[in-house]
Amino acid sequence: RTLVWLVLLSVAACATTDSSTLDRKGSPREAAGYNAQLGIEYMKQGNLNGARDKIDRALKQDPQNMNVQVAAGLLYQKLGENAKADGHFAAALKIKPNDPEVLNMYGVFLCGQKRVQEAEKLFLKAAGNPLYRTPEVAYNNAGICLRDAGKTAEAQAYFEKSRTVRQVRDA
Numbered sequence: 001r002t003l004v005w006l007v008l009l010s011v012a013a014c015a016t017t018d019s020s021t022l023d024r025k026g027s028p029r030e031a032a033g034y035n036a037q038l039g040i041e042y043m044k045q046g047n048l049n050g051a052r053d054k055i056d057r058a059l060k061q062d063p064q065n066m067n068v069q070v071a072a073g074l075l076y077q078k079l080g081e082n083a084k085a086d087g088h089f090a091a092a093l094k095i096k097p098n099d100p101e102v103l104n105m106y107g108v109f110l111c112g113q114k115r116v117q118e119a120e121k122l123f124l125k126a127a128g129n130p131l132y133r134t135p136e137v138a139y140n141n142a143g144i145c146l147r148d149a150g151k152t153a154e155a156q157a158y159f160e161k162s163r164t165v166r167q168v169r170d171a
Contacts, residue, residue: 028061028062029061029062029065031057031058031061031062032057032058032059032061032062032065032068033058033062033065033067033068035054035055035057035058035061035068036054036055036058036065036067036068036071038050038054039051039052039053039054039055039058039071039075040071040074042054043074043075043078048075048078048079051075052075052079055068055071055072055075056072058071058072059072063091064095065095066092066095066096066099066102067092069088069089069091069092069095070088070089070092070101070102070105072084072085072088073085073086073088073089073092073105073106073109074105076088077109077112082113085109086109086113089102089105089106089109090106092106093106098125098129100125100126100127100129100131100132100135100138101126101132103122103123103125103126103129103138104122104123104126104137104138104141106122107119107120107121107122107123107126107138107141107142107145108141110122111141111144111145111148114149116145116146116149116151119141119142119145120142120145120146123138123139123141123142123145123158124138124142126138127139127142127161127165135165136161136162136163136165136166136169137162139158139159139161139162139165140158140159140162142155142158143155143156143157143158143159143162146158
């Protein structure tokens with residue numbers, strides 16, 4: 001649960017609107033960003049109906065917005081509508097295929113669906129991105145995923161890698 005809330009907070013932070021990407025003031029793209037942010041806030045408050053309304057509206061306004069797709073993925077995951085969640089995470093990854101945050105979030109989702117090999121691949125791709133600020137998180141998530149799948153030796157190797165990366169970064 002802690003991981004999910006950390007993900008929600010990072011999506012909320014990423015969902016801010018960059019004025020350089022706006023078509024014009026008051027554009028559907030700008031409105032989608034605001035609606036996605038509101039949807040995330042509603043999710044944090046437990047108001048899933050409000051979240052669904054805002055995120056569905058954001059999807060209509062700008063379906064090519066990675067943050068909107070991630071917010072939708074998180075919402076539908078929380079609602080237990082896993083096929084929809086999967087589609088939104090995949091859409092976000094299609095928009096930005098190398099974004100480490102999206103790779104990690106989608107990996108967490110896939111792991112929860114017992115799609116361990118797919119999740120592991122995404123975690124490793126995220127961790128290998130030199131622009132990822134916290135690659136140890138992806139390694140740790142890979143470890144958790146493999147541990148839960150009964151692959152303790154492989155999991156331990158990822159936990160060690162996570163610890164090493166963190167120590168190097170903090171040195």
